[in-house]
Amino acid sequence: MRRILLLVLVALLTASCGPAGIYDVPLPGGADLGPRPYQVRADFVDVLDLVPQSGVKVNDVAVGQVERIELAPDGHTARVTLAVNGDVELPANAVARLRQSSVLGEKFVELAAPPGTPHGRLADGAVIPVQRTNRNPEIEEVFGALAMLLTGGGIGQLRTITRELNTALDGNESAARSLLTNLNTFAAGLDQHRGEITRALDGVHRLSRTLAERDQQIATVLDDLGPGIQVLADQREQLVAMLRSLDELSRVAVDTVNRSKDDLIADLRALEPVLRRLAEAGDHLPQAMELLLTYPFPDSALDAIKGDYLNTFVELHSRTAREGGR
Numbered sequence: 001m002r003r004i005l006l007l008v009l010v011a012l013l014t015a016s017c018g019p020a021g022i023y024d025v026p027l028p029g030g031a032d033l034g035p036r037p038y039q040v041r042a043d044f045v046d047v048l049d050l051v052p053q054s055g056v057k058v059n060d061v062a063v064g065q066v067e068r069i070e071l072a073p074d075g076h077t078a079r080v081t082l083a084v085n086g087d088v089e090l091p092a093n094a095v096a097r098l099r100q101s102s103v104l105g106e107k108f109v110e111l112a113a114p115p116g117t118p119h120g121r122l123a124d125g126a127v128i129p130v131q132r133t134n135r136n137p138e139i140e141e142v143f144g145a146l147a148m149l150l151t152g153g154g155i156g157q158l159r160t161i162t163r164e165l166n167t168a169l170d171g172n173e174s175a176a177r178s179l180l181t182n183l184n185t186f187a188a189g190l191d192q193h194r195g196e197i198t199r200a201l202d203g204v205h206r207l208s209r210t211l212a213e214r215d216q217q218i219a220t221v222l223d224d225l226g227p228g229i230q231v232l233a234d235q236r237e238q239l240v241a242m243l244r245s246l247d248e249l250s251r252v253a254v255d256t257v258n259r260s261k262d263d264l265i266a267d268l269r270a271l272e273p274v275l276r277r278l279a280e281a282g283d284h285l286p287q288a289m290e291l292l293l294t295y296p297f298p299d300s301a302l303d304a305i306k307g308d309y310l311n312t313f314v315e316l317h318s319r320t321a322r323e324g325g326r
Contacts, residue, residue, distance in 0.1 A: 031055060031062035036086035038124035039067070040111070042096040044133050047078045048107060050098060055108035056082050063088045066109060077130055082109060092120030096128045098135035 047069060056064035064084035072079040084090075090111055097110045111122075114132070169176055190197065211218065232239070257264075 031064050032085060033064060033083055034085045034087055037064065037083045038086055040082045040084055040122060040124075040126050040128065042080050042082060042109065042128040042133050043072050043077045043130045044080060044096075044098060044135065045077055045130060046135060047080060047098060048135065048138065050080065050107045050109070054106060056084060056111065057108055058088060058090070058111050063111075080109065082111075084111070090122040091118030092122055092126065093118060093132070094122050094128065095132045095134075097133070100136060103139055 050066065050069065052066050052068055054066040055062050056066065064082055067081045067083050069078060069080050071077075080096075082096075091113050093114045093116075094111055095114050097112070098107060099110050100107055
């Protein structure tokens with residue numbers, strides 16, 4: 001009798017709910033939405049078996065409920081409309097996670113602050129995009145992955161890898177330890193010079209940017225190099241002959257120097273006394289050259305000798321020179 005009454009009650013409730021069905025029937029013990037709740041829409045890639053009137057929690061405290069679940073405008077994701085108590089303040093970049101109360105418990109939506117810096121306030125009608133939503137793995141997925149691992153999906157490979165590592169390292173412990181030490185030293189050196197490495201990379205970046213800005217000039221230079229390279233290719237035989245001639249000339253010059261080496265050294269030794277005497281003459285040689293131009297009188301005597309005598313001497317010398325020419 002009780003069972004019949006219960007079925008009748010459920011039927012009446014379902015019929016009174018209209019087209020939406022039993023999901024519109026309020027459940028007892030739900031979250032207190034307060035007098036002014038606000039709506040938030042969250043897009044999920046997969047909502048699993050989440051149903052309307054599931055809970056919405058913040059820090060494991062019930063603050064709202066799921067109103068409806070529908071297809072998002074993009075046609076690929078699910079949009080979940082949440083009703084949240086108006087007294088709950090969340091940042092504008094809040095995240096939404098689909099969680100489970102226990103291993104076999106009900107699903108609920110958790111709202112939380114983002115891992116980064118929160119900003120703003122989550123307003124009525126806000127949409128949390130797919131980039132800020134996720135879900136926890138299902139227990140079926142965990143068991144399925146574990147079953148695949150235990151049935152040969154990875155245990156055999158791990159055993160093979162372990163055996164091969166033991167075979168490779170057996171007797172080579174010191175070499176492996178040395179390798180790891182060298183790698184540690186190398187990594188430490190890179191870390192110590194990261195500033196120089198960064199500057200070098202920045203320099204390469206600037207160089208590449210400069211080359212990119214002058215790509216037209218570089219292309220013109222490369223195009224103009226073609227005729228010059230063609231000329232060199234056409235005159236390759238002449239260039240090779242010139243280089244061979246230079247090689248022969250160098251051999252002749254080296255042979256000549258080797259043959260005349262003794263005579264050259266003897267000549268330099270013979271010049272040594274002359275050069276030494278010239279060095280010892282010092283200032284006397286320039287003074288003697290000055291006297292040669294004004295012989296027989298030095299430059300200092302020209303100012304003291306004035307009058308007809310000097311003029312006569314010069315005139316007589318000139319006449320003698322003319323008569324000798326006749």
